[in-house]
Amino acid sequence: MLELLFLLLPVAAAYGWFYGRNSLRQEELKGKANVAKNLSSGLNFLLTDQEDKAIEQLLQLLDIEAATIDTYLALANLFRRRGDWDKAIRIHEKLHQLKLPKLQAQQIQLELANDYYSAGLYDRAEILLTALVGTDAFREKALKQLFSLFIATHDWHKAAIFGPEVDKTDSKSLRIAISNMRCQDEKRPLDAFSLRLLTQQYPQSIRPKMQLAQLLLQQQQLDDAAVAFKAVLAQKPQWSAEVLPGLIQCQLPAQEWYQLLSQLAHKQKNVTATMYLADWLVQTGSPAAGEQLLLEKLQQQPNIRLFQRVLQLRQITEPEHRAALHSVEQLVNAYLETKILFSCRNCGFKTRQTYWLCPSCQQWETVEPLSGIDGR
Numbered sequence: 001m002l003e004l005l006f007l008l009l010p011v012a013a014a015y016g017w018f019y020g021r022n023s024l025r026q027e028e029l030k031g032k033a034n035v036a037k038n039l040s041s042g043l044n045f046l047l048t049d050q051e052d053k054a055i056e057q058l059l060q061l062l063d064i065e066a067a068t069i070d071t072y073l074a075l076a077n078l079f080r081r082r083g084d085w086d087k088a089i090r091i092h093e094k095l096h097q098l099k100l101p102k103l104q105a106q107q108i109q110l111e112l113a114n115d116y117y118s119a120g121l122y123d124r125a126e127i128l129l130t131a132l133v134g135t136d137a138f139r140e141k142a143l144k145q146l147f148s149l150f151i152a153t154h155d156w157h158k159a160a161i162f163g164p165e166v167d168k169t170d171s172k173s174l175r176i177a178i179s180n181m182r183c184q185d186e187k188r189p190l191d192a193f194s195l196r197l198l199t200q201q202y203p204q205s206i207r208p209k210m211q212l213a214q215l216l217l218q219q220q221q222l223d224d225a226a227v228a229f230k231a232v233l234a235q236k237p238q239w240s241a242e243v244l245p246g247l248i249q250c251q252l253p254a255q256e257w258y259q260l261l262s263q264l265a266h267k268q269k270n271v272t273a274t275m276y277l278a279d280w281l282v283q284t285g286s287p288a289a290g291e292q293l294l295l296e297k298l299q300q301q302p303n304i305r306l307f308q309r310v311l312q313l314r315q316i317t318e319p320e321h322r323a324a325l326h327s328v329e330q331l332v333n334a335y336l337e338t339k340i341l342f343s344c345r346n347c348g349f350k351t352r353q354t355y356w357l358c359p360s361c362q363q364w365e366t367v368e369p370l371s372g373i374d375g376r
């Protein structure tokens with residue numbers, strides 16, 4: 001009989017194992033039920049506009065259930081979009097404290113930095129972003145956000161420190177941004193040597209070339225200024241209206257000046273270059289050739305500024321009609337004074353002023369001269 005009891009031992013062990021496993025599952029189920037209860041009451045608070053209570057409830061859950069991080073990120077983004085920076089920050093800060101896989105932790109760090117930036121907590125944003133610049137996955141995004149921050153705080157000098165990190169990315173806009181911020185720093189104006197270095201380091205950017213040309217012109221280094229002005233034209237012929245008034249002061253040899261203007265007028269169809277070329281023909285003793293050039297160009301590309309120059313020329317060649325021509329010219333002038341001259345190719349912002357930084361979309365060197373019937 002006693003032997004029979006021994007035979008029952010494995011049955012008892014199996015029962016113990018089964019019972020233990022079942023009670024673990026019970027615990028697990030109980031935990032999950034709590035999570036679901038807290039989650040539903042958290043969402044309930046949210047739906048009844050008791051957002052502070054909702055956040056408390058939902059943040060408590062995070063300690064228990066880290067698998068719902070995506071839901072929290074979505075919730076935080078929702079708050080950020082509504083302008084509730086505080087709530088977005090609280091959620092992201094809580095997520096930032098969790099031990100998560102590296103990429104996920106970096107993503108949350110970037111989100112938190114964005115919250116700080118949006119809430120105007122620039123110091124905190126800068127610390128988080130500077131750390132992210134060292135990562136391969138988020139370098140470019142962190143640099144772009146960091147440069148936006150320097151635009152907001154006017155800390156132009158800080159951008160230069162990130163030159164080596166910008167070099168590790170393929171981003172053209174970051175290179176143009178760093179070059180512009182170096183030029184923007186009025187407290188530390190760049191000399192010709194530094195500007196020349198910048199033109200070599202960031203050939204994509206036209207601002208250092210333009211600034212170098214203007215500085216050399218001021219210093220009466222005309223040959224070097226001409227080289228810098230011509231470099232701008234080679235890269236962006238549409239900037240002729242801004243460059244040619246400086247370049248004409250560099251007193252290029254007549255033949256070179258003529259060839260440069262002809263190339264810009266005929267190949268690039270640039271209006272300002274056409275007007276300079278017509279002026280050159282008039283000054284060298286061929287007013288008829290000057291007017292002929294303007295009329296030919298007007299037939300190919302209607303343009304109010306070319307028409308205005310024809311009116312000006314006619315006042316010289318036909319003095320008997322000067323009064324009538326002058327009054328028409330006045331009307332054209334008044335019309336042109338209302339016209340926009342530049343437009344941002346990124347956001348479409350329109351202006352009569354030059355801007356290196358678009359005031360609307362905060363991108364560098366995207367505000368460019370307009371072409372067309374009123375263009376220059």
Ligand SMILES: [Zn+2]
Pocket residue numbers: 344345346347348349358359360361362363366
């Ligand atoms: Zn813009």
